[in-house]
Amino acid sequence: MKTIKRYLPIIIIGLAFIALAIWDPEKADASLTVSRDYLKEMILIIPPVFLLMGLLEVWIPKDKIRSWLGAGSGVKGALISVLLGTLPTGPLYIAFPMAASLLGKGAKVSNMILFLGAWAALKIPQLVVEMKFLGPEFTAVRFTLTLIVLVIIGQIMERAFTGRHEVLWEQPGESVGQKTKQMGTKR
Template sequence: MLLPTLFFVIVAIVLIVLNSKKGRHRTGLKSGAKQLAAVLPVILIAFMLAGMIEVIIPEEFVKQWLAREAGFRGVILGTIGGSLLAMGPYASFPIIASIFAAGAGLGTVVSLIFAWCLLGLSRLPYELGFFGPRFAIARLSLSVPFCLLAGVIAHVIELILY
């Protein structure tokens, strides 16, 4: 976490300096503070959920269904779980990280993240309304194999490297 933090600090400083020359740095900082105030409660709750998930998931369940030993079963569950995560990255990633910390395999976690990005079934009603069922079916038909394939590739990499 240190490198991403340092990167964002440097980018923020550069942007503040650039905007201070134009007199807009205060407006940018106020806007950022408003955004932080809006998402901070969600982030705090997500981290609490992540901690609870990490503690509450039984080791036996993780080993049987989510760990490297689960193989393709874990990849399928990761794909299903990721498609059901209906929240932004500030809430999803702490939860996914806690599942990983609880012992989930690399393939499971990669398929979970891919499904969260590509499937997002919470978007389906909007997609159907704006683009119609043919588009939704086509997108899902393309996305599901990619999620599964990514999980399988990650699982094989985990088997080779670890």
């Protein structure tokens, strides 16, 4: 039953593909091409990112991450988060496991919102493209407003998540429930 539930989205998407193929074969063909291109990218990029995350999990101690990005990290922690997000060029879906891993190590929710937001909306290679096609003014104003909004969203989510995390990266033998409890008491 659980297996069926896990694969239900894929079954639905598969059926949607079949329906599209009957209704509009040309669009179904275009869809398959896009999915295939993404598959190529994911196969290349996801395994090394996961391995890097595994190494981070094993080698970087919790108190390090906590002091860089955790509850007491303040403005410094926020700056590190934005910087971590603006530098890379990779797709957003590899930032999710990174954020989850850092959250599990004691990073603040508001800092992870800054990290994910910067990765999605403020990364430097993307800003260069934006400036070229939408102009420096548009880019500068959007950058500033987005940064302000991310700080606000971070504060709201920080309050919504104090003491509760649903993180996937966990030390073997330690259940998520135990971990949540631990984090709750330490806060």
